[in-house]
Amino acid sequence: xxxxxxxxxxxxxxxxxxxxxxxxxxxxxxxxxxxxxxxxxxxxxxxxxxxxxxxxxxxxxxxxxxxxxxxxxxxxxxxxxxxxxxxxxxxxxxxxxxxxxxxxxxxxxxxxxxxxxxxxxxxxxxxxxxxxxxxxxxxxxxxxxxxxxxxxxxxxxxxxxxxxxxxxxxxxxxxxxxxxxxxxxxxxxxxxxxxxxxxxxxxxxxxxxxxxxxxxxxxxxxxxxxxxxxxxxxxxxxxxxxxxxxxxxxxxxxxxxxxxxxxxxxxxxxxx
Numbered sequence: 459x460x461x462x463x464x465x466x467x468x469x470x471x472x473x474x475x476x477x478x479x480x481x482x483x484x485x486x487x488x489x490x491x492x493x494x495x496x497x498x499x500x501x502x503x504x505x506x507x508x509x510x511x512x513x514x515x516x517x518x519x520x521x522x523x524x525x526x527x528x529x530x531x532x533x534x535x536x537x538x539x540x541x542x543x544x545x546x547x548x549x550x551x552x553x554x555x556x557x558x559x560x561x562x563x564x565x566x567x568x569x570x571x572x573x574x575x576x577x578x579x580x581x582x583x584x585x586x587x588x589x590x591x592x593x594x595x596x597x598x599x600x601x602x603x604x605x606x607x608x609x610x611x612x613x614x615x616x617x618x619x620x621x622x623x624x625x626x627x628x629x630x631x632x633x634x635x636x637x638x639x640x641x642x643x644x645x646x647x648x649x650x651x652x653x654x655x656x657x658x659x660x661x662x663x664x665x666x667x668x669x670x671x672x673x674x675x676x677x678x679x680x681x682x683x684x685x686x687x688x689x690x691x692x693x694x695x696x697x698x699x700x701x702x703x704x705x706x707x708x709x710x711x712x713x714x715x716x717x718x719x720x721x722x723x724x725x726x727x728x729x730x
Contacts, residue, residue, distance in 0.1 A: 579613075579727040580604045585629075594637040595623065598726060601630045609688065611729045617694030617717030618642070618683060619726050632726070635695065635716055636662055643687045644695055646673075647680040656681075656695070656714060664696065664716065667709040675701055681714055690729065 582600035600606060602625050612619040612632050620634040635642060636659045644666070646652040652673045656666035668675060679698045685691025700713035 578730055580606060580730060581725060581727045582630075584724055584726065588631065595631060595633055596723070598630050598632060598728075599628065600728070601625045601628050603627050604728075605730050606630050606728050607730070611689055611693075612726050613693060613729065614718060614723070614726050616719070617696065618689065619718050619723070621688060622728065630728070634720055635659070635664065635718075636720060640664075641687070642666075642689060642695060643684040644681040645684045645691075646675055647682050647694075649674075653684060654681075654712065656712075662716070662720070663699070664714040665711060666714070667704075667707075667711045671703070671708055671710045673710060675710070675712060677701060681712075 580600055582598040582604075584596050585599045586597045588595040588597060598612075606622060606625050608622055608625055610622040612621060618635055620632050620637070620640065623631045623633045625631075633639065635656075640656070640659060642656040642664070644654050644656055646654075652668060652670065652675060654666055654668040654673075656664045658665045675698060677698055677700065681695040681698065683689040683691055683693040683695060694717045696714045696716040696718075698712050699715050702711050702713075703709075704711050
């Protein structure tokens with residue numbers, strides 16, 4: 459009895475549990491007829507079970523949430539990996555497409571003839587620009603090991619690029635046609651009787667004159683190398699964008715835009 463007095467709360471709970479169990483046993487024994495006693499037992503049991511059921515539901519929900527979070531995290535990481543793989547494939551395909559375009563562009567250079575009417579070309583990449591005007595002089599990644607020599611002509615699929623200024627093992631410096639030191643003898647495509655000289659370069663364009671001051675040339679005419687001088691014949695130089703007459707010198711002057719886009723030049727071929 460003293461123990462009950464000292465532990466009143468525990469004693470009360472034990473009594474409630476005993477009564478609930480007794481009512482439950484009685485209800486089962488009576489076949490579940492639904493009398494007042496069984497109803498009371500169900501009510502008491504329901505009240506007792508509520509906190510335990512709620513706790514169990516919280517635990518179950520927490521465990522389910524943990525597994526759900528881990529699953530989402532795993533799926534997210536997998537999607538990131540797949541995205542990175544796709545990005546690499548896209549980059550690879552883009553690089554391949556660019557390289558194919560450059561190679562197709564260089565195919566046009568195969569129609570040019572080098573010294574002795576040969577068509578031997580060595581292709582290389584532009585690796586650096588030199589000088590204050592970067593379009594004038596640049597370096598390519600091929601040199602003496604490929605048989606390249608000073609003075610060799612450089613082209614791409616669009617037309618005349620320039621000539622080799624100096625060469626070493628694994629490199630060559632190229633002077634472009636837009637350098638002020640370049641002088642090019644030209645013919646007019648479509649009327650090969652017209653000859654002229656391009657002797658100056660400024661702001662990415664070339665200027666010169668026709669040997670016959672009465673020759674008929676117009677804006678849009680294409681100029682090609684004549685074969686006289688350092689450049690073999692038939693290489694496209696560019697298009698005439700301006701025609702004027704200098705009365706003092708009695709010369710018909712032309713301004714030409716080069717066929718080659720030097721700002722985006724990446725691959726070239728050397729005629730050897």
